[in-house]
Amino acid sequence: MLTRRALGRLSTPLSRVSTATIPRACAYSTATLTREKVTDWTTPLSEPEMAAIAQRHLTKGLARMSDHVVEKAQGVWIHTVDGKTLLDFTSGIGATSTGHCHPSIVSAVTAQSNSIAHAQMGIVLHKPLVDTVRKLLAIMPDPSLDTFFFRTTGSEAIEEAVKVARISTGRQNIIAFQGGFHGRTIGTLSLTTSKNVYRANFGPLMPGVVMAPHPYRSFCRPGACPESPLKSGDSVSTCxxxxxxxxxxxxxxxFELLLKTVTSPSEVAAVIIEPVLGEGGYVPASNAFLRGLREITKRHGILLVADEVQCGMGRTGTTFAFEHAGIVPDIVVFAKGVASGYPLSGIVSTKAVLDACAPGSMGGTYIGNPVAMAAAAATLEVFQTEKVFDNAVARGEQIVKLLNAELPRIVEGKDIKVDVRGRGLMIGVEFYGEGVEKMKKEGKSLSAEVQKAALKKDLLILTTSVYESIRIVPALTISEAESADGIGRFLQSIEEVLA
Structure with missing residues (x-):
């Protein structure tokens, strides 16, 4: 068997060496690669060769929907190294809120990179940090949300929210909701139940976590909701x-029963919820539910944490998705769209809650990075000057109208129903019914097949949840024509799969 050292001396293509003598982990998926070609980083590679290197040297724990290698992008358009142009309806899972390479963001980031790229917040302050705080304060929905702490990822910010909730209340337990996604660290995995692939075999997880039922469609009992997709006589409906x-x-x-049977309210530090489930299916919690939850948490002195990592920063047409219900959480977590794809996250709360943490108990090497902060400050300005939130509402209404107009014809006679749901440009499309179950018995996933068909039409679109759901999450700056183009490709993909 070849050792790694022997493999490094190979001068013939790997395809000419007997696969019986090469450890499976050392093989490449293309015949043109040699070890020397891979490690000589000055040698140009084709897209298949680059994809082969990624397949061999990146962990398979990172799932990937395509092997496209991209080199540039603008707005909602991505260009690959081999000359393809892709229409991006993913926005990096909601991160590139102002589109790829918005000129204002590029200018701000370039200027900051030429000024100072790293200024550790535990040592000094910097201007982009203060600028971002000022601009965030201007769009906070309530004056009580006036104190911030910044991290780099959503998972880190959720971890900080848990720490803050525990120390400020003196309680330990956290209540999360079934179907929620809050991250992939051990702490945030403990709060995540959108798919068991995130949690499987990583235990033991963090103790003190209790799961509550989410108000998903299963609670729309027969006769209870005339708009429910489970009871509508139409093939397509929205609730x-x-x-x-x-x-x-x-x-x-x-939820009330849980507080009487599983954990006493006096033990609960916080309740954490995504106002719109992200990885759980793009399911908005109703205003009635969020208002009821806010009342219960206030009554028991429990902090309400809104995880707005995916649904915040204009995604639903308002700064935060919880605003639609007219409530104010105690802690809000944000990330993704706040910096147009640059790594920045944060939590905002009251001064009293966040200052419960002792100096030095919070920190991190890269928190509040000046370049990411410059991107955030520029993003927040673009939100205002280009009326981005208004566009999210308008384009969302356009997309839902297009879907509701065409989907009944497409699924007619297929024993399939469709639930179109969401707010702004955070839209979920879920397929269900006998036709979907028949495909499952044949070993096929309707949503996955639609995603594959869309990719062949150069449309990037994502599935979501354990159900047969597709999420529509383009840049908030997408145009009317681009929205129509993408939905046209999406609908054609569904037709082809169901043909």
Whole structure:
């Protein structure tokens, strides 16, 4: 068997060496690669060769929907090294809020990179940090949200929210909701139940976590909600989170029961919820549910934490998604779109809550990075000057209208129903019914097949949740024509799969 040292001396293509003599982990998926070609980083490579290197040398724990290698992007368009142009309806899972390489963001980042790229917050302050705080304060929905702490990823910010909740209340337990996603660290995994692939075999996880039922569609019992997709006679329907109460009532009842049977309110530091489930299916919690939850948490002195990592920063047409319900959480976590794809996250709360932490108990080498902060300050300015939130609402309404107009025809006679849901440019499309179950029995996933078909049409689109769901999450700056183009490709993909 070849050792790594022997493999490094190979001068013939790996395809000419007997695969029986090469450890599986050392093989490449293309015949043109040799070890020397791989390690000589000055040698130009084709897209398949670069994809082969990634397949061999990146962990398979990182799932990937395509092997496209991209080199530049602008707005909602991505260009690959081999000349393809892709229409991006993923925005990096909601991160590139102002589109790829927005001129204002590029200018701010370039200028900051030429000034100072790293200024550790535990040592000094810097201007982009203060600028970002000022601009964030200007869009906070309530004056009580006036104190910030910054991290680099959503998971880190959620971890900080848990720490803050525990120390400020003197309690330990955290209640999260089934279907929620809060991150992949051990602490945030403990709060995550959107898919078991995130949690499987990583235990033991953090203790003190209790799961509550989410007001998903299963709570819309027969006859309870005339708009429910489970009871509508139409093939396509939407249940408005603004008006629906049927999902809220049983979920709130179960939450109250949980406080009587599983954990005493006096043990609960915080309740954490995504106002719109992200990895759990792009499911908005109804206004009625969020208001009821806020009332319960206030009554028991429990902090309410809104995880707005994916649904915040204009994604639903407002700074934060919880604003639609007219509530104010105690702690809000944000990330992704705040810096147009640059690594920045944060939490905002009251001065009293965040200052419960002793000096030095919070920190990190890269927190509040000046370049990421410059991107955030520029992003927040673009939000205002280009009326980005208004565009998110308009384009969301356009997309939902297009879907509701065409989907009934596409699924007619297929024993398939569709639930179109969401707010702004955070739209979920879920397929269900006998036709979907038939495909499952054949070993096929309708949503995965649609995603593959869309990729062939150069449309990047993501699935979500354990159900047959697709998420539509383009840049908030997407145009009317680009929205129509993407939805046209999406609908064609569904037709082809169901043909």
């Amino acid at each position: 408005s989170p603004d008006t629906c109460t049927a999902c809220a009532e049983p979920a709130l009842e179960q």
